[in-house]
Amino acid sequence: MNIFQSDIKLSNIIYMILILFIHFTTVNASExxxxxxxxxxxxxxxxxxxxxxxxxxxxxxxxxxxxxxxxxxxxxxxxxxxxxxxxxxxxxxxxxxxxxxxxxxxxxxxxxxxxxxxxxxxxxxxxxxxxxxxxxxxxxxxxxxxxxxxxxxRDEYAGGFLIKKIIEAGYRNPALLLEQTGWGRSNKTSMTSAMNRNGLTSAGIYWFNWGVNDLGEQIHAAKNAGADVLLLVANCPEGVVAVKSMSLLPETERIPIVSHWGITGGNFFEMTKEFAVPLSEINFYFLQTYSFLxxxxxxxxxxxxxxxxxxxxxxxxxxxxxxxxxxxxxxxxxxxxxxxxxxxxxxxxxxxxxxxxxxxxxxxxxxxxxxxxxxxxxxxxNEDDFILAKYNDAGVIVPYIFRKILNHDSKF
CATH class of the missing domain: 3.40.50.2300 (Response regulator)
Structure with a gap:
């Protein structure tokens, strides 16, 4: 075999290897x-x-x-x-x-x-x-x-939905308790806009940072400003702090908390078990979109x-x-x-x-x-897809109707 024939044979082998490589690469990519x-x-x-x-x-x-x-x-x-x-x-x-x-x-x-x-x-x-x-x-x-x-x-819709629910329940002086983030600011915009559309006067807007361990001062300020309901925008850790701070008030001084749904992203119910007052004795409701029940x-x-x-x-x-x-x-x-x-x-x-x-x-x-x-x-x-819910005594999220006469609260 001369050098020329040897080169042709080597070229053919390289060509066949290349074809096989392309074939298997393509097959692997498709699979x-x-x-x-x-x-x-x-x-x-x-x-x-x-x-x-x-x-x-x-x-x-x-x-x-x-x-x-x-x-x-x-x-x-x-x-x-x-x-x-x-x-x-x-x-x-x-x-x-x-x-x-x-x-x-x-x-x-x-x-x-x-x-x-x-x-x-x-x-x-x-x-x-x-x-x-x-x-x-x-x-x-x-x-x-x-x-x-x-x-x-979408917060723009959530704000309108929550305001509509508190109006239906008979409340007229909501205070906003919001986390100091883009999410909190987004809700400030949507909630204040919804209040303006419905002729409500806010009892104030109160802010907190992640990691806060007491919200008693904000809740007292909101009550002193005439708040009859608290709209909360928080995730689980700070939501627990807000509800605990409310639970420390005498029963006759507590006002309902209606929350955005961020609190359900953690072990909220389990974390409230350490409270001196059971969660069932705090009028606490929150936004949801779906219930498997x-x-x-x-x-x-x-x-x-x-x-x-x-x-x-x-x-x-x-x-x-x-x-x-x-x-x-x-x-x-x-x-x-x-x-x-x-x-x-x-x-x-x-x-x-x-x-x-x-x-x-x-x-x-x-x-x-x-x-x-x-x-x-x-x-x-959109707003038509939202519901209000609460935790039952076993910590299960259940749809609920929010009414001002709290004895008459009932499941959907």
């Missing part, structure tokens, strides 16, 4: 899972919210994968823990953006973290699915195109509960599903993402983002979604 990220507090004060979101997403992913996946591929969840820290959240988002197989990232409870991540999200064209953070600017932002989509509460669609609800109990066998009944709204929102969001992937026919983030605005209909857990997202509206829920 590799489509990744969904989760960036939430998984270990700090609002970890229950993060775990609830993870569970809702995992149940939807299992359901989709059992049915054959999407675009011929399975879905897989990758979880990162920001622990409520905005800088860590941005770090996590940059890491997700660097993973080619990640098509979207689910966020967590904290509006301040979500707000800090928006630049990074849009820099990398990363689809951001919001199952909890309620701050209006998370969605109503200046980015075009907007990559943030939410199935959750009173579902809109019983068959869909029961199917999810069966899957939940199979995957998490320590769950004896629907009563044991904690932070139910987080689970329900994440479940619906993952199914909506699946529909967008099918419409787009690709995992290209920009194409999937566009497809999310083109979903005509989806039979969800919370509702039947008709065009849930449009170019000018990326919030899938």
């Amino acid at each position: 590799s899972p489509i990744l969904i990220g989760l960036d939430a507090d998984m270990s700090s004060g609002s970890a229950r919210a993060g775990i609830a979101i993870e569970r809702g997403a995992m149940i939807a992913i299992d359901e989709i994968n059992l049915a054959g996946g999407v675009l011929g591929r399975q879905l897989e969840l990758k979880v990162k823990d920001h622990r409520g820290n905005p800088a860590r959240g941005v770090d996590n988002m940059n890491q997700f953006a660097g993973m080619d197989s990640v098509v979207a990232v689910l966020g967590g409870l904290h509006t301040p973290v979500a707000m800090s991540e928006l630049d990074t999200i849009h820099k990398h064209n990363m689809i951001f699915l919001v199952p909890w953070a309620a701050g209006t600017p998370v969605i109503e932002n200046s980015y075009k195109p907007n990559y943030a989509f939410r199935v959750s509460v 009173k579902p809109v669609f019983s068959e869909r609800n029961d199917r999810l509960i069966r899957m939940y109990q199979k995957k998490y066998p320590e769950t004896l009944s629907a009563d044991n599903i904690f932070s139910p709204a987080g689970t329900a929102h994440a479940y619906d969001l993952v199914h909506l993402l699946k529909k967008a992937l099918e419409i787009a026919g690709t995992t290209d983030r920009s194409s999937v983002r566009d497809a999310l605005e083109k979903i005509p209909f989806h039979e969800g857990l919370l509702k039947n979604y008709v065009y849930p997202f449009r170019e000018d509206m990326h919030d899938a829920l």
Whole structure:
């Protein structure tokens, strides 16, 4: 064999190796899972919210994968823990953006973290699915195109809903007790706007920082200003402090607390067991969007509960599903993402983002979604999807009707 023939043979071998490499790389790429990220507090004060979101997403992913996946591929969840820290959240988002197989990232409870991540999200064209953070600017932002989509509460609607409920109950002088964050400021705007529309006069706006250990001074000031009800915007740790401070007042001096839903993202009920006064003796209500105990669609609800109990066998009944709204929102969001992937026919983030605005209909857990997202509206829920709830004596979240004559409070 001469040198020329030897070179041809070597070239053929190299060519065949290259073809085989390309073939197997292509096959592996088509068979590799489509990744969904989760960036939430998984270990700090609002970890229950993060775990609830993870569970809702995992149940939807299992359901989709059992049915054959999407675009011929399975879905897989990758979880990162920001622990409520905005800088860590941005770090996590940059890491997700660097993973080619990640098509979207689910966020967590904290509006301040979500707000800090928006630049990074849009820099990398990363689809951001919001199952909890309620701050209006998370969605109503200046980015075009907007990559943030939410199935959750929007503060602009929550403020109007809560004000409407206290008016229906007969209260006229609400005081606002708000955390000093972007989420608190978002609620100040929505609540004061709703009060103005309804001719209510505020008994004052009182602020607190994360980590506060006593809110007695703010509550006394609100009562001295004539407050007959307290509207609270807090997450679990500070929510516990607010309710404890109210519990220390004599029974005749306590006023009802109507809270945003951030308190349900942690071990709120368990933390109130140390109070001298049981939580049942504090008139405490809060916003919710979903109850596994009173579902809109019983068959869909029961199917999810069966899957939940199979995957998490320590769950004896629907009563044991904690932070139910987080689970329900994440479940619906993952199914909506699946529909967008099918419409787009690709995992290209920009194409999937566009497809999310083109979903005509989806039979969800919370509702039947008709065009849930449009170019000018990326919030899938509105005031009609909200309810008030409270903890029962066993610590289970149950829907409740809020009335001024508290003896007549009753379940829906």
